[in-house]
Amino acid sequence: MTLRLRTLLIGLLSVLLAGFVAGALLIYMGFYDISALRQHTKPVFHLLDFAMSRAVEVRADARPPADLHDEGRVHGGLALFRRHCLRCHGAPGVSPDALAFGLTPAPANLLHAGRSWPPDEIFWIVRNGVKMTGMPGWAYRLTDEEIWNLVAFVKAMPGLTTRAYAELAAGLPQADASPSPLVSAQPAQPARAMRPGDAHAGRQATQNHLCATCHLIPGIVGANQHVGPPLGGIAGRAFIAGVLPNTPENMVRFLRDPQAIDPLSAMPDLGLDEQDARDIAAFLATLDQVQGK
CATH class of the missing domain: 2.60.40.420 (Cupredoxins -  blue copper proteins)
Known part of the structure; x- marks a missing residue:
């Protein structure tokens, strides 16, 4: 090994070691704010988002059913979506529940996912969930057939207006028309004294x-x-x-x-x-x- 190459390797190892020590020191000092009320910093957010996208892309290999766009699948997926997904992700003209407002990273709006994500990748995310995001894996709670119904609805959702979504939801059987409650009702909060906008x-x-x-x-x-x-x-x-x-x-x-x-x-x-x-x-x-x- 030449002297120049050895010097380069020693320099590279020194930089890596210094980076590791600096990172460990920042973690030990509690420098990074883990409060759910503060979003990740931009570099951290984009790194996590890219890592998730690549991990899903590499692993998603399920073959979508031939009748993915069938109306029956879409309606079945709507009922499942309202019971299990609406409270975090919302829908056209429908807000997520208060619980979702406290999650970080924020739950994604699924209109874009329906437009641009391939069906097999949506299936993989629903089935397996995503670590450290609040997104659960549904593999032991829903059958693969039910998950494909959910995928069918998510793919159809970008084509729904607010009114069309409301009409579809109103047409569900009563048991499926509303999401099941996740937390007990909270007592009304006292009114705040009004001040100018800040x-x-x-x-x-x-x-x-x-x-x-x-x-x-x-x-x-x-x-x-x-x-x-x-x-x-x-x-x-x-x-x-x-x-x-x-x-x-x-x-x-x-x-x-x-x-x-x-x-x-x-x-x-x-x-x-x-x-x-x-x-x-x-x-x-x-x-x-x-x-x-």
Whole structure:
């Protein structure tokens, strides 16, 4: 081994050792914030997202049934989706349950998955789950046939309007029409004293209400795939949802009840109280630059 090669190897090993020691020290000092109220840093989020995508792509090899798009499969998948998936992932015009707002990483909006993920990869994720995300593996709770029904519905969901989804759900038997309760009802919280909207609090509320699972939002780490318009530059837009003049008061109205403004909007009612809506509106009012410009 030449002196130059030996020097390079020693240098590389020294860098790796220094990186390992630095990482171990940061972990020991509790430097990384593991609070579920704070999203992963951007590098960590994208590393985990890429690792998940590659792991699924490598392992997914199930052959979809020939009748995957059959109407009976889609309807069967809808009933399963409402009982097992809706509370975390939501649906067209339907918000996830409060439980999902506390999960990190945030549960993905499945409209993009239905549009772009191959059926075998959706099947693998549903069947096996994903470590450290809150996504359970359903292999011991649902049959493969039922999981394929779920896949059929997820693939069909991007083609459903808010109204079409509601009509399909209303047509289910009563036992399947509503998701089963996950937690007992919580007592009503006392009303908060109202204050002007606070952009800093609104940024946190925007993250915790899963807005980044549908929208690309400057400064907030979230899913790489989006089903709603990007929010960079929203402060400079003339209208909200194309129909309502963009004022702080109107933004609060839209955030609290989007379908009262636009009945065809896929934006769900997130159950925002007045203060959270004011804070989020204040944060959105700071987004006067289109991301990337």
